[in-house]
Amino acid sequence: MALSNLFRKKTVQDILKQVEKNESDGHNSLGKHLTARDLTAFGIAAIVGAGIFSTIGKASADGGPAVVFLFLFTAIACSFAAFAYAEFASMVPVSGSAYTYSYVAFGEIIAWIIGWALIMEYAIGNVTVAISWSDYFTGLLESGGLHIPEWLQMDYITASNGFKDATALMEGGKSFGNLASSTQTAYTAWTTAPVMGSFHLVADLPALLIIFIITALVYRGMKESRNASNMMVAIKLCIVLLVIAVGIFYVDTANWHPFAPNGASGVLKGVSAVFFAYIGFDAISTTAEECKDPQRDLPRGMMWAIIICTVLYIAIALVLTGMVSYNELNVGDPLAFVFDKLDLKWMSGIIAVSAVIAMASVLLVFQMGQPRIWMCMSRDGLLPKRFSKVHPKFKTPSYATIVTGFVVSIPVLFLNLTMVTDLCSIGTLFAFVLVCAGVLVLQNKTDIPRGKFKTPYVNSKYIMPILITIGFVFAFGYNNKATMSFLTNETQINSSEEIITALDQNSTQKVYDYLVRIDANNSTSKKPDLELLLNKYQQDEVKYASVVKGLPIDDAIKYQCGFDLFKHKIPMWIFLIVLFGLTFWSYRQNLSLIPLLGLICCLYMMAQLSVWNWIYFTIWLLIGLVIYFSFSRKNSKLNVQKV
Numbered sequence: 001m002a003l004s005n006l007f008r009k010k011t012v013q014d015i016l017k018q019v020e021k022n023e024s025d026g027h028n029s030l031g032k033h034l035t036a037r038d039l040t041a042f043g044i045a046a047i048v049g050a051g052i053f054s055t056i057g058k059a060s061a062d063g064g065p066a067v068v069f070l071f072l073f074t075a076i077a078c079s080f081a082a083f084a085y086a087e088f089a090s091m092v093p094v095s096g097s098a099y100t101y102s103y104v105a106f107g108e109i110i111a112w113i114i115g116w117a118l119i120m121e122y123a124i125g126n127v128t129v130a131i132s133w134s135d136y137f138t139g140l141l142e143s144g145g146l147h148i149p150e151w152l153q154m155d156y157i158t159a160s161n162g163f164k165d166a167t168a169l170m171e172g173g174k175s176f177g178n179l180a181s182s183t184q185t186a187y188t189a190w191t192t193a194p195v196m197g198s199f200h201l202v203a204d205l206p207a208l209l210i211i212f213i214i215t216a217l218v219y220r221g222m223k224e225s226r227n228a229s230n231m232m233v234a235i236k237l238c239i240v241l242l243v244i245a246v247g248i249f250y251v252d253t254a255n256w257h258p259f260a261p262n263g264a265s266g267v268l269k270g271v272s273a274v275f276f277a278y279i280g281f282d283a284i285s286t287t288a289e290e291c292k293d294p295q296r297d298l299p300r301g302m303m304w305a306i307i308i309c310t311v312l313y314i315a316i317a318l319v320l321t322g323m324v325s326y327n328e329l330n331v332g333d334p335l336a337f338v339f340d341k342l343d344l345k346w347m348s349g350i351i352a353v354s355a356v357i358a359m360a361s362v363l364l365v366f367q368m369g370q371p372r373i374w375m376c377m378s379r380d381g382l383l384p385k386r387f388s389k390v391h392p393k394f395k396t397p398s399y400a401t402i403v404t405g406f407v408v409s410i411p412v413l414f415l416n417l418t419m420v421t422d423l424c425s426i427g428t429l430f431a432f433v434l435v436c437a438g439v440l441v442l443q444n445k446t447d448i449p450r451g452k453f454k455t456p457y458v459n460s461k462y463i464m465p466i467l468i469t470i471g472f473v474f475a476f477g478y479n480n481k482a483t484m485s486f487l488t489n490e491t492q493i494n495s496s497e498e499i500i501t502a503l504d505q506n507s508t509q510k511v512y513d514y515l516v517r518i519d520a521n522n523s524t525s526k527k528p529d530l531e532l533l534l535n536k537y538q539q540d541e542v543k544y545a546s547v548v549k550g551l552p553i554d555d556a557i558k559y560q561c562g563f564d565l566f567k568h569k570i571p572m573w574i575f576l577i578v579l580f581g582l583t584f585w586s587y588r589q590n591l592s593l594i595p596l597l598g599l600i601c602c603l604y605m606m607a608q609l610s611v612w613n614w615i616y617f618t619i620w621l622l623i624g625l626v627i628y629f630s631f632s633r634k635n636s637k638l639n640v641q642k643v
Helices: 012-025 036-047 050-091 097-105 108-143 156-171 181-192 205-220 222-250 263-268 271-276 281-290 294-323 334-341 345-379 398-409 417-442 463-478 480-488 496-501 505-518 530-539 541-550 562-589 593-607 611-635 637-642
Strands: none
Touching: 012 097, 036 222, 036 281, 036 294, 036 345, 050 097, 050 263, 050 271, 050 281, 050 294, 050 334, 050 417, 050 593, 097 108, 097 345, 097 417, 108 205, 108 345, 108 398, 108 417, 108 611, 156 181, 156 496, 205 222, 205 345, 205 398, 222 294, 222 334, 222 345, 271 417, 281 294, 281 345, 281 417, 294 334, 334 345, 345 398, 417 593, 417 611, 463 480, 463 562, 463 593, 496 505, 496 530, 505 530, 505 541, 530 541, 562 593, 562 611, 611 637
């Protein structure tokens, strides 16, 4: 097998000729209905959704009011990537997004990898939004007096894990009523669900319902999808502006102090949640063939969507952290929570309704994106031909849309929200990294037709070494403790909850006896809450370390050290190695600064995700490579042309 065959490329000229041919004979061509305004609305529809109604709470609780800097950083990183997307979209105005761009810049094998990653991004992203939508929808029904059994509104993994954690915590002395509400719900779902043998029938039916409705709408046509999206965007923008307008009168500036209670590490802890709030703008590029003037309107739509959403996110974050203390915001519905806490029940109801609409619009855009990726891969011969079938009346990729509905419906029954959020983020960031790298690879090639939009060129030759030097000064000067802990792989103490949930019954009793022995005030006839007993020492790092050291249990439960700790740092070491390689490349090749910064920022955010997400993502890519070498490589149009 010749190595060059793996990197065979499509030319921009050939792609444009094929598009013209499709349009002239009407074969496999999509309807053109979209303007810059529609694309901006699609971008807002994709971005303003689960992030602003859900994950913003967790990020605010971790970072405090300073989470606004994380929104700003993420917006800048996405803007760098958006410049690269916009340049490619202007150069190659066809459906396919990063997949098509990688085919031009890197060749077939990289295009397949990114296409396969995008399939995961959109499928898992849809699962994430469907689960969030289900949570808000069932909450709305509950407030109206209609109760759906817990086992019909939760995924299998969340129910199973919640049951295990609840059991461990109750064995440690915590009463059921003192468990977190989410843990109580998961426990109830698991214990009340019908059982077949040892299998508990737990399924999120509302999530399945919304996937079916949205898939039917996307199948029906782009014009209908556009109209529905525009309507939902108008509604949720009005609600967001209403939240800001009403909430600003309840802001207490005392809640903004301290502004960054957990420092830079606390702010960066929410990077996955905040980045998930921004993904989706790249879905705009999958609609290129349905734009009236893609070379002009695609770049405008992406940029306006990011700018508008960033302003809204920062305003919402400041209002939320001003209305209540940041440490109260670790809830699934932070907007509704703050108004409910201030006894503004009517606002909570409005927010719940708008959240249902907002998340449905996100699902709509994502559900449009995936079939168009599959359609492009099928056109190139990398997937079976039927995936490129366009409905003769509706002018949509009909078969691919139906398959997308099934691909999203099945995982929604089993995967939990945290897992799918991180998986979606790593797939998207990987796509951003390759698109930015693609612009760098093509920047000095003169034989490629350029579109109407080109990323402004700033030479990074000397800027990158300066930025690296500033980074070193900050790391060793202002953040020396955390930096040295990272470099020396310093042993870390597990939290009280991590310790308690890892204990068996025998160890639980030993820990209880020890805690009673060191603190006579807690020696009661009734077994107390172990987590509460141990947690009170966490306020004092030295005292907590001393107490944990004395616990009569295995050190593996008490500490993280050695390779068990180092493996979680592997993504960051990969980032640092690549960073120095990029700095050397920029010095040698005079690389353009904006796409280079986009690549670095997105790779850094990938490094903030856990090593398990990297492992799951790698497994997904390996499955894709098996399919490529067994089917796609020999059926590729480029391979057929060569033969």
